[in-house]
Amino acid sequence: xxxxxxxxxxxxxxxxxxxxxxxxxxxxxxxxxxxxxxxxxxxxxxxxxxxxxxxxxxxxxxxxxxxxxxxxxxxxxxxxxxxxxxxxxxxxxxxxxxxxxxxxxxxxxxxxxxxxxxxxxxxxxxxxxxxxxxxxxxxxxxxxxxxxxxxxxxxxxxxxxxxxxxxxxxxxxxxxxxxxxxxxxxxxxxxxxxxxxxxxxxxxxxxxxxxxxxxxxxxxxxxxxxxxxxxxxxxxxxxxxxxxxxxxxxxxxxxxxxxxxxxxxxxxxxxxxxxxxxxxxxxxxxxxxxxxxxxxxxxxxxxxxxxxxxxxxxxxxxxxxxxxxxxxxxxxxxxxxxxxxxxxxxxxxxxxxxxxxxxxxxxxxxxxx
Amino acid sequence: xxxxxxxxxxxxxxxxxxxxxxxxxxxxxxxxxxxxxxxxxxxxxxxxxxxxxxxxxxxxxxxxxxxxxxxxxxxxxxxxxxxxxxxxxxxxxxxxxxxxxxxxxxxxxxxxxxxxxxxxxxxxxxxxxxxxxxxxxxxxxxxxxxxxxxxxxxxxxxxxxxxxxxxxxxxxxxxxxxxxxxxxxxxxxxxxxxxxxxxxxxxxxxxxxxxxxxxxxxxxxxxxxxxxxxxxxxxxxxxxxxxxxxxxxxxxxxxxxxxxxxxxxxxxxxxxxxxxxxxxxxxxxxxxxxxxxxxxxxxxxxxxxxxxxxxxxxxxxxxxxxxxxxxxxxxxxxxxxxxxxxxxxxxxxxxxxxxxxxxxxxxxxxxxx
Numbered sequence: 001x002x003x004x005x006x007x008x009x010x011x012x013x014x015x016x017x018x019x020x021x022x023x024x025x026x027x028x029x030x031x032x033x034x035x036x037x038x039x040x041x042x043x044x045x046x047x048x049x050x051x052x053x054x055x056x057x058x059x060x061x062x063x064x065x066x067x068x069x070x071x072x073x074x075x076x077x078x079x080x081x082x083x084x085x086x087x088x089x090x091x092x093x094x095x096x097x098x099x100x101x102x103x104x105x106x107x108x109x110x111x112x113x114x115x116x117x118x119x120x121x122x123x124x125x126x127x128x129x130x131x132x133x134x135x136x137x138x139x140x141x142x143x144x145x146x147x148x149x150x151x152x153x154x155x156x157x158x159x160x161x162x163x164x165x166x167x168x169x170x171x172x173x174x175x176x177x178x179x180x181x182x183x184x185x186x187x188x189x190x191x192x193x194x195x196x197x198x199x200x201x202x203x204x205x206x207x208x209x210x211x212x213x214x215x216x217x218x219x220x221x222x223x224x225x226x227x228x229x230x231x232x233x234x235x236x237x238x239x240x241x242x243x244x245x246x247x248x249x250x251x252x253x254x255x256x257x258x259x260x261x262x263x264x265x266x267x268x269x270x271x272x273x274x275x276x277x278x279x280x281x282x283x284x285x286x287x288x289x290x291x292x293x294x295x296x297x298x299x300x301x302x303x304x305x306x307x308x309x310x311x312x313x314x315x316x317x318x319x320x321x322x323x324x325x326x327x328x329x330x331x332x333x334x335x336x337x338x339x340x341x342x343x344x345x346x347x348x349x350x351x352x353x354x355x356x357x358x359x360x361x362x363x364x365x366x367x368x369x
Numbered sequence: 370x371x372x373x374x375x376x377x378x379x380x381x382x383x384x385x386x387x388x389x390x391x392x393x394x395x396x397x398x399x400x401x402x403x404x405x406x407x408x409x410x411x412x413x414x415x416x417x418x419x420x421x422x423x424x425x426x427x428x429x430x431x432x433x434x435x436x437x438x439x440x441x442x443x444x445x446x447x448x449x450x451x452x453x454x455x456x457x458x459x460x461x462x463x464x465x466x467x468x469x470x471x472x473x474x475x476x477x478x479x480x481x482x483x484x485x486x487x488x489x490x491x492x493x494x495x496x497x498x499x500x501x502x503x504x505x506x507x508x509x510x511x512x513x514x515x516x517x518x519x520x521x522x523x524x525x526x527x528x529x530x531x532x533x534x535x536x537x538x539x540x541x542x543x544x545x546x547x548x549x550x551x552x553x554x555x556x557x558x559x560x561x562x563x564x565x566x567x568x569x570x571x572x573x574x575x576x577x578x579x580x581x582x583x584x585x586x587x588x589x590x591x592x593x594x595x596x597x598x599x600x601x602x603x604x605x606x607x608x609x610x611x612x613x614x615x616x617x618x619x620x621x622x623x624x625x626x627x628x629x630x631x632x633x634x635x636x637x638x639x640x641x642x643x644x645x646x647x648x649x650x651x652x653x654x655x656x657x658x659x660x661x662x663x664x665x666x667x668x669x670x671x672x673x674x675x676x677x678x679x680x681x682x683x684x685x686x687x688x689x690x691x692x693x694x695x696x697x698x699x700x701x702x703x704x705x706x707x708x709x710x711x712x713x714x715x716x717x718x719x720x721x722x723x724x725x726x727x728x729x730x731x732x733x734x735x736x737x738x
Binding site for chain 1: 372373374430432449450452453457458473476477480500505623625626630631635637641644645679681683684686699700701712713716719720734736737
């Protein structure tokens, strides 16, 4: 393999299959798929979605919206509470695309009203149990206040309510994910029922990779916004969202040292390449990646008894509980490692190498405008 | 403050004081200071070292060596087991600077012998107790083998033994750090004694910010290689390496939502801005940063009862156990956060903003050659 330094490999075929799977599921459930592009952040990967009919997307920063707008996307939701310090960029984007922003507090809506120059779609975030951010469904006074504010500006178009079930990431049972999902759909519909007379067109949007992957029925909402499923990773496999075979990205790292006395291999590949997320194991230890073998088609399923057990800034330590396998690797070999959290690994790696040798860009490798 | 998005602030005065402190300590101990530049990775910050007489540096990748060589540094140690897949770059660098590389296994030395075209200084890494990588001091056969190999090439110049006491990062008592340091100095000298007749000029190099910060006496070695002290961070403050006042970098993040019901503030600033390292608290919880107030001179000491308690990809959650302080922050304000691990925060932020408004570069924001 012609790789000299840590490299993020992308299996285009698996990635396109993941994209197709969710397109098909959304169609079957008659919900709009507005995939979250924060995982791949790549103009070229975006095209694979476009080829499958996707026209509306989700991003997690205004800069990301600007990037994808520059690549021809014109219906973009920025699914993080609006940063009112970037009103200049909001107006710039709103002048040329259908921009959707999110508010949690009245102050954000007031800032929008005061400074908007072009039409923007406003979504109100509902906290359905994850408790990161959002208005709780029973906070009627707060919701009334925000929704009343939206009627004060002709440029501000109240679009509906959105939620993110981040707590599905802590589950490993389909039934638990189903209960979280049902709860969120129920709560969003409660809120819709309260306001649908005043805002007849209001929509409901939710999205997280575990529920959108694990569940076959996704009813009761208008839109889903999963993101990670484009690549998946070991965290999603642990949750049950995917099989190992569906994971579409893999790190390739040179072996730089070997320690036969403790069956450890040192990789050139550390926290600046993988990021620092880990996955708790049944024995209480944590791992930072799993070892795969490269094959003519890509890479194998993870090898048993081999894992990345620690990460320094540029080094990774792989422990292999199998003497023959340990001996098989030589200094200068390239080892394949499935990442724990593909969103963060892609963000620090800043580009992809496809299995047929093409370099695809990631926004974090694109110089700041 | 004219900041719209998450920004890494750099207090040049504190940074220069940190640089000067270690220059003075090295001079007093008559050891060469070869600071590790992996923390700042910035050509401009490098100049502040040069102004204080530094001529030899440490880096953690050949790309980083290439970057600093392009900025006029010509004595560079790449303190990670040599990646033999980058021999082209090794030769390119060795043709124009004094390049120092590290080996742990004979195979690496053999690859160097077979492919070197220009002189390179070779250091052998000794594992003095951290157990990440290195040859243990009692592995005489391994050491004999490696050192014999070095005599086979006129281009390979055996320079000496180096160690990294990464286990000092787990300590919070000066005495423990002193014991680790003394052990390493003792072990390195044992190894030197064994080989000094055959290699009379061989040197000893060690380096980690905790021991170089906490201890006043750094004798028995020729060179120290601390790096993080250029900025310090909350991890180093926790260890006892620095005071809060010495921390020279601070994140500035916009407030995008408020949750008065649970005293939580949502920042635009997540794991793609801070990286994911955390700091364990006495109560068993972890934090991802501490809140400071901006002042005309920079920023304050951390506020009591306020910390970043979780990080998503782009959001951070700050919990403030003080109603008046919570109320003081408004949506659209910029909050100051001291980072847990400045090396990784700088790596993901990709640039710095000095307090007088200059942008300094970080290698990770420089497009790949």
